[in-house]
Amino acid sequence: MLQYHVAERVRQLRPSPTLAVSDRARALRQQGIDVIDLGGGDPDFPTPTHICQAAADAMFRGETHYVASAGIPELRRAIARKLQAENRIPVTPDEIIVTPGGKAALFVSILALVGPGDDVLMFDPGWVSYEPMVIMAGARCLHVPLLPEENYRITREAIEAVLTPQTRLMIVNSPNNPTGRxxxxxxxxxxxxxxxxxxxxxxxxxxxxxxxxxxxxxxSLAAFPGMAERTLTVNGFSKAYAMTGWRLGYVAGPAPLIRQIMKVHSHSATCATSFAQWGGVAALEGPQDVIDAMVAAWDRRRRFVTERLNAIPGFRCPLPEGAFYAFPDVSGTGLSGQEVAQKLIEEAYVGVTPGDAFGASGSGCIRLSFATADELLERALDRIANVFGR
Structure with a gap:
């Protein structure tokens, strides 16, 4: 049998845990089982019509070819205006790279900034893809453990306890996935x-x-005095505008860093999809009340989900402050987050993500998304309650 050589930095990676939940849910559905998947982070709302129309118009007028690698000028100008007005970040269009999704913006930034011998500091629990990106860059991860009993509070003492002289980069995520802090x-x-x-x-x-x-x-950390020159702000359109499938994000920061990141971006993605970028312009410059409507629905759902979870024996769930995830501590059941997630998918047919996918500090937790229809959430919570006792 042929023995394939695979790079060690790739061999040691785990597949995405959130995608693994969705894959298992799909496999069960193919068997005819009614599965409710709360493992992902995809808004259940359609992309607003005016955004879709802008992209369609761009396609029909021939905007279907390569564009400038950093992004079309119209979108970079719109992003710069947004960052200046809303986030108080002093940035110009030339200090912005438009990428195929926020994940790509993170990846090219990490790859450009660190390598072997460098340390990258991140908070635990934290999003599942930060560590794999750092590993693929050849750098080392430093985890700052945040405690559920302290509501995952970040302190200077906690950061400096793990800091090393080789620390070159710190990754911060707020609102936080998975905790909602x-x-x-x-x-x-x-x-x-x-x-x-x-x-x-x-x-x-x-x-x-x-x-x-x-x-x-x-x-926004880049708005703090002295931070614009040492902060890369990563954002995108996926969550706020329900555009996950569009794969449209960006990174903004000081020109010397952006020039280096641009090398990685241009040699990998070339450019973000041309007509999708015109949708991004419409998103930023069009009506923003579409966001308010979605957030109002998620606000209602977070209260419902939190109340229902806290009524289940062994579950303790703080009210999320942002994003659309609940991150209950399930250690009171006597099981780990992994065991609870396994039990829920196999017995309740509800897909959730085990908390240790986000770091060791989340091992007693599970993450579930409430970015899904009210009726499905109600059925899912009924199933969870039936498995663990009302």
Whole structure:
């Protein structure tokens, strides 16, 4: 039998845990089983019509060819206006790269900035793809453990406890996937202080910035004094505008870093899809009340889901502050998050993601998305309650 050589940095990677949940759900459906998949992060709303129309118009007028690798000027200008007005980030269109999704923006940025011998600091629990991206870049991950009993609070002491002289990069995500936490000003100050004192570049992943509840304030780290020159702001259109399948994101930051990231982007993606970028222009420059309608629905659902989960013996679920995920601690059941997730998919036919997919601090938790229809959420919570006792 032929023995294939595979790069060790790839061999040690795990497949995406969130996609694994969806794959298992699809396999069960093919067997005729009614499965409710709450493992992913795809808004259940359609992309607003005016955005679709803008992309269709672009296709029909011939915008179906290569465009500038950094993105069409119209979209980069619109992004710059948005970042200046809403986020108070001093950025120009030349300091922006449009990418095929926010994930691509993160990947090219990490690949450009770190390599063997470098350390990258991230918070645990954190999104499943940060660590694999760092591993593929050849760098080492430093995990800052955040505790559920402290509501996953970030402190300067917790960061500096794992910091090394080789730390070159820090990844911050707010609102957070999976915990739903929104960065407070005190936490942001701690991050800013450490980054400046230890000369660390920060990647601020703000993909859920529009999905925030109870009047909380979204804080962009690049807007803090002295941070614009050391912060890469990553965002996209997937969550706020229900455009996950469009694969449209961007990274914005200081020109010297953007020039280096541009090399990786141009040699990999070439450019983001041309006509999708015109949809992005329409999203930013068109009516924003479409976001308000979606967030209002997710607000209602987060309260319903949290209340139902807290009524299940052994489950403890804080009310999410942002994004559209619940992250209940299920250790009171006597099972790990992995075991609970397995039990739910096989017995309740409800797909959720085990918490340890997001780091060791999440091992006693599961993540479920409430970005799905109310009727499906109600049925899913009934099934979960039936398996674990009402």
């Amino acid at each position: 929104v960065l407070t000003r005190e936490e942001a100050d701690a991050i800013v202080t450490v980054a400046q004192e230890h000369d660390i570049v920060v990647i601020s992943d703000e993909i859920y910035e529009k999905i925030i509840y109870d009047g909380r304030e979204h804080l």
